[in-house]
Amino acid sequence: MAGKSDSQLFQNKYDRERKKIDEKLSRLLKNHKPKSLYEPCEYIISNGGKRLRPLLVLFSAEAVGGKFSQAYNAAVGVELLHNFTLVHDDIMDNSDLRRGRITLHKKYNVNTAILAGDNLIGIAYNSLLKDSKTNCVQIVSSFTNAIIEVCEGQSYDTDFELKKSVTVEDYLLMINKKTAVLLERCCEIGGLIGGGSKNDVIALKKYGHNIGMAFQFQDDLLDIMGNQEKFGKPIGADLVEGKKTFLFLRALEKAKGKDKSNLTAVIKNKGVEKDQIDYFRKMYIKLGVLEEAKDEIDRYTKLALKSISSLENKSSVKLFEWLANYLIKRSY
Amino acid sequence: MAGKSDSQLFQNKYDRERKKIDEKLSRLLKNHKPKSLYEPCEYIISNGGKRLRPLLVLFSAEAVGGKFSQAYNAAVGVELLHNFTLVHDDIMDNSDLRRGRITLHKKYNVNTAILAGDNLIGIAYNSLLKDSKTNCVQIVSSFTNAIIEVCEGQSYDTDFELKKSVTVEDYLLMINKKTAVLLERCCEIGGLIGGGSKNDVIALKKYGHNIGMAFQFQDDLLDIMGNQEKFGKPIGADLVEGKKTFLFLRALEKAKGKDKSNLTAVIKNKGVEKDQIDYFRKMYIKLGVLEEAKDEIDRYTKLALKSISSLENKSSVKLFEWLANYLIKRSY
Numbered sequence: 001m002a003g004k005s006d007s008q009l010f011q012n013k014y015d016r017e018r019k020k021i022d023e024k025l026s027r028l029l030k031n032h033k034p035k036s037l038y039e040p041c042e043y044i045i046s047n048g049g050k051r052l053r054p055l056l057v058l059f060s061a062e063a064v065g066g067k068f069s070q071a072y073n074a075a076v077g078v079e080l081l082h083n084f085t086l087v088h089d090d091i092m093d094n095s096d097l098r099r100g101r102i103t104l105h106k107k108y109n110v111n112t113a114i115l116a117g118d119n120l121i122g123i124a125y126n127s128l129l130k131d132s133k134t135n136c137v138q139i140v141s142s143f144t145n146a147i148i149e150v151c152e153g154q155s156y157d158t159d160f161e162l163k164k165s166v167t168v169e170d171y172l173l174m175i176n177k178k179t180a181v182l183l184e185r186c187c188e189i190g191g192l193i194g195g196g197s198k199n200d201v202i203a204l205k206k207y208g209h210n211i212g213m214a215f216q217f218q219d220d221l222l223d224i225m226g227n228q229e230k231f232g233k234p235i236g237a238d239l240v241e242g243k244k245t246f247l248f249l250r251a252l253e254k255a256k257g258k259d260k261s262n263l264t265a266v267i268k269n270k271g272v273e274k275d276q277i278d279y280f281r282k283m284y285i286k287l288g289v290l291e292e293a294k295d296e297i298d299r300y301t302k303l304a305l306k307s308i309s310s311l312e313n314k315s316s317v318k319l320f321e322w323l324a325n326y327l328i329k330r331s332y
Numbered sequence: 333m334a335g336k337s338d339s340q341l342f343q344n345k346y347d348r349e350r351k352k353i354d355e356k357l358s359r360l361l362k363n364h365k366p367k368s369l370y371e372p373c374e375y376i377i378s379n380g381g382k383r384l385r386p387l388l389v390l391f392s393a394e395a396v397g398g399k400f401s402q403a404y405n406a407a408v409g410v411e412l413l414h415n416f417t418l419v420h421d422d423i424m425d426n427s428d429l430r431r432g433r434i435t436l437h438k439k440y441n442v443n444t445a446i447l448a449g450d451n452l453i454g455i456a457y458n459s460l461l462k463d464s465k466t467n468c469v470q471i472v473s474s475f476t477n478a479i480i481e482v483c484e485g486q487s488y489d490t491d492f493e494l495k496k497s498v499t500v501e502d503y504l505l506m507i508n509k510k511t512a513v514l515l516e517r518c519c520e521i522g523g524l525i526g527g528g529s530k531n532d533v534i535a536l537k538k539y540g541h542n543i544g545m546a547f548q549f550q551d552d553l554l555d556i557m558g559n560q561e562k563f564g565k566p567i568g569a570d571l572v573e574g575k576k577t578f579l580f581l582r583a584l585e586k587a588k589g590k591d592k593s594n595l596t597a598v599i600k601n602k603g604v605e606k607d608q609i610d611y612f613r614k615m616y617i618k619l620g621v622l623e624e625a626k627d628e629i630d631r632y633t634k635l636a637l638k639s640i641s642s643l644e645n646k647s648s649v650k651l652f653e654w655l656a657n658y659l660i661k662r663s664y
Contacts (some may be wrong), residue, residue, distance in 0.1 A: 136468035
């Protein structure tokens with residue numbers, strides 16, 4: 001594990017590179033026409049996100065002996081791609097807020113948001129291509145498969161809203177495609193740009209996949225246990241929307257009697273009232289599903305760390321260890 | 333010009349390759365999950381389009397010495413990309429029908445159509461990449477710029493709906509991006525895959541651009557002069573929607589007195605009633621703007637033919653001549 005001074009160094013490195021990504025993103029769309037298309041694109045990419053995905057590209061390139069300077073455009077590309085998914089997902093989910101700001105389709109309109117999202121895909125590929133001089137087919141394929149799998153994941157997610165019997169296994173397939181795949185591809189793309197060996201690239205991919213899974217489990221957990229201000233959305237939103245999260249699906253598997261019928265009623269009623277959230281939280285605690293989610297987060301985090309332990313660059317191994325812990329440090 | 337028997341040979345060639353593209357498209361999406369995503373994708377690509385864009389890829393590859401077999405996947409890729417634009421445009425325009433069939437978002441719903449369109453982009457790139465083993469960066473860049481320019485063109489089109497003073501020059505910029513660029517890119521991609529020289533690829537691009545412009549002028553003209561059954565949409569639809577087409581903008585520039593105030597009223601009222609279409613058609617004839625559009629079609633067609641006249645492969649030159657005439661043979 002990383003020591004305290006290492007942690008500070010890694011944090012500084014993350015913050016420094018995150019700032020660079022922000023700068024590159026904000027420069028990218030300046031002076032493009034028409035304004036009606038590029039202003040909404042600028043709005044979405046100035047959302048102050050963590051920039052985890054571009055950082056994964058950079059750190060992965062470095063881990064296999066590459067330089068950050070070889071991978072900045074690809075890093076910007078994956079962030080643009082991620083932002084495209086946010087814009088279109090927000091339309092589909094009819095969300096009002098994203099990171100405390102009004103969503104793109106509410107600020108402008110649905111047509112503008114569809115088109116801005118589409119345009120971000122193009123700009124994302126253009127940026128990626130600048131860093132794809134070698135390995136072009138592999139790099140662009142990896143990126144492309146992320147788009148396809150994210151679409152498939154979003155489709156499964158929508159299916160699950162209507163489907164009565166969703167299993168934990170279904171859920172895992174969905175979150176893999178919807179969340180983990182893109183993180184996996186970021187690591188793969190960084191590894192390919194950095195000129196990594198086949199084994200190194202596989203190790204990095206596994207790291208990305210496993211922290212992606214841990215990240216999604218944490219998201220489910222924070223929905224019910226988190227601090228609203230920190231988390232940026234109302235507590236219990238998943239329950240109110242009747243989302244079939246890991247917590248809900250495991251509770252449904254484990255519950256008996258009245259608990260079971262109340263959970264079944266959530267599916268039938270497509271959600272719960274806000275004043276019922278506390279009741280379900282207590283039920284989740286009683287059934288031990290919050291502990292199970294924590295165990296899953298730990299398990300995936302350990303798998304992530306194990307997968308990158310084979311990398312020769314031990315400084316990068318430490319950085320990735322720090323990053324995994326940084327991502328799941330949020331209190332719950 | 334191509335003789336009668338050449339015409340028949342070219343027509344047979346077009347029909348044969350078009351059928352192959354249809355077969356490849358229909359095989360591509362079979363057995364993919366989830367059904368909720370791939371069934372809508374299959375619906376849109378089975379629309380029985382002319383497959384002009386994939387044919388341009390194939391013919392361009394052949395024109396520079398390549399083989400069709402090198403370019404089928406790229407050809408399928410551009411058709412998928414074109415279909416993505418159709419799906420998202422139909423949502424934005426709130427269209428009910430496309431080639432006489434109910435549009436995707438009306439058959440399913442808007443969310444499904446957004447996602448199916450997004451997924452088609454991914455599948456399009458995957459298909460393109462299979463034929464991009466050499467020249468990958470150039471080929472994928474060309475394809476990507478088509479996406480960006482189509483988005484920009486669609487944005488300009490939307491802007492023009494609200495803008496009071498749109499010039500013919502604005503209109504040309506818009507149709508170039510919205511229609512001509514993709515045809516230009518199809519020719520470029522085919523030329524690159526076929527291993528064409530820089531000059532040959534430029535010649536092919538110009539051909540694509542110019543037939544794209546001719547094609548769009550013809551579309552405007554057919555809206556008011558065409559045969560509803562052949563054209564597949566109601567006559568005068570552009571006028572009913574208050575679209576600022578070449579005909580409308582030129583009429584506005586040339587009209588005086590009552591004609592001018594009636595045209596200005598179309599902008600203010602955002603369209604005309606169906607029973608007014610005939611009045612405007614007669615006005616267009618009187619002002620000579622239909623003739624002007626025909627002249628533009630001829631001019632762009634000639635530019636297209638001139639641009640490919642430099643190709644060494646004279647059999648391809650004849651094929652491209654036939655294709656240009658085939659595309660504008662529709663009666664008006």
